[in-house]
Amino acid sequence: MEGVGMETTVRTDPGLDERVAFLKKQAQQVRLHIVKMIHKAQSGHPGGSLSAADIMTALYFDILNVDPKNPRWPDRDRFVLSKGHACPVWYVCLALKGFFPVEELDTLRQFESRLQGHPVSTKTPGVDATTGSLGIGFAQAIGMALEGKWLKKSYKVYALLGDGEMQEGVVWEAAASANKYKLDNLVAIIDNNNLQNDGYTDRIMPIEPLDKKFEAFGWTTRRIDGHNMEQVLSALREAKAHQGTPFCIIAQTVKGKGVSFMENVRGWHGKPPSDQELAQAIKEIEGGLK
């Protein structure tokens, strides 16, 4: 297993710069919706949603082969949000992609809304698996990838995990089985923001070095800057084309990325912004849009 540090694959794609520029802008749109919807609901998880915004934007607007008009299309790429509490970022991507109206984002966590506090497959179009209990989404992704292999389908299964989530034992049961079945149709992306509910991940329960751990489990790994869109896109495209082993992208991220007062602050794991904080957040994100 090669699994090298900060290396990224250099690609000679003439459209890449344009693509990256578009995705960067789109990611800021995603961030804008995230803070607005969590403010509206006065409940939800902004920190882990914002840290995953660039990765999720690249997935939904470049990588995933999905059809909003036919959410359960059998040949679609699967996506599992194993860190289910970050569903605001997912709901935004699904809405912007056309799975449901963008206005519906205002119903997050409200009575009888399709946008539940954690993702529910039977309620929200585009949600392939119910998640919210950490570690379990990743293990479900194993089953989806096994089905794809068994049926000789060409789709890939992408799972986004948090770094704190790696503390769950079931993650390693799943990692081992991906190796056994040579699930090269499986891509795990770790949103490695080093912050969990109670504090810094490396103090609560250290889980690094993640690359060495996954390599020992037979995976190919890449460590990237999860906010550098060029690196995010390159790594995801490499993962999409990769064959022979399951693929793990360890994305170095900042929890709350894009809103200065939320960045790397423990308290913003699961707290909504006030009116004043929202105004400040919008100002900063819109600044980034220009």
Add this chain to the structure above:
Amino acid sequence: MIVGNMEKRGGTQMAELKEKVQLRKADSPTRKSFSERMVEYGEIDKEFVVFESDIGYSTYSYLFGDKYPDRYFNMGIAELGTMAAAAGMAADGRTVIVSGYGVFLTMRAVEVVRSFICYPHLNVKILSSHGGLTAAIDGVTHQATEDIAYMSTLPDMKVLAPCDTYAAKAAFDIAVQTPGPVFTRLMRDPLWDIYTEKDTFRLGGSKVLRRGEHITLVSYGDIVFQALEAADLLAKDGIEAEVIDMYSVKPFDGETLLDSARRTKAVLVAENHQKRNGLGYEIGTFLLKNYPWGKMGSKPLKFDHLGLEDTFGESGNYFKVIDKYGISGRAIAEAARRLLSSSDR
């Protein structure tokens, strides 16, 4: 569908049902019968798959793996990950059988069963061996004496507990033909057979195995045989016990139960499970609500419930252990006599 074919036999057959039920030594435990049917069914339905967590040679799921290696996934000693992977495989509607020991599948993995199988209404069917004290010899860590409580409590979950070879094979068919999650409790060791290939079973059904006027004995799984033995013992004292095999634990056949209770005015539930939150609790609540109290003449309904009394089991010979914990034929007969001789007030 035929509900407990005894009803179908009608009046002339009633006498027959008062006679001793013939027990035939079973060739295989229900865990094996279920797996054998799974192999047969694998030929009929090529779409379902089986997940195992390294006890395939115990649950006999290996029989399926030998025949259909590409549809058999041995996920290692990892019940939680296995259950979750099964949910992933079932996400788009596929039927997935998960095979294992009751304690691990229903307790270690219960949250996955709840939130990621029952909640999304997935077609995951749990083949659960070593139900109750049928794993007596293995000791408490391997005795699933709370499985019915855990599984019955989960919304959307259906629960089956067949007692013999034929009921176990039928349970497989019911499980795969019923939409959504189904849990089937199976036994470690072979006991007896009472049914034949002609017997039919259904979700929510039961079987009246013996007719009697004085008391209704309700049980499921291995304790059905003990209830039959109790009925034999009681007959010697002139007490005629009606014996119901409540093989469908959730939903259970309230209609047949109520019909019987109206006639006998005494119900005794015996189960190889904790009393608390077992079938007896369900039946007790059901009768409180549905029994025509005060409308049936002077006699009120008498009720009792046998099972583990807020205690764990232990290692040892199955028959000795179930007797010690009060669910053997002898213990059931004794409890029945006690119940019938107790004063109405």
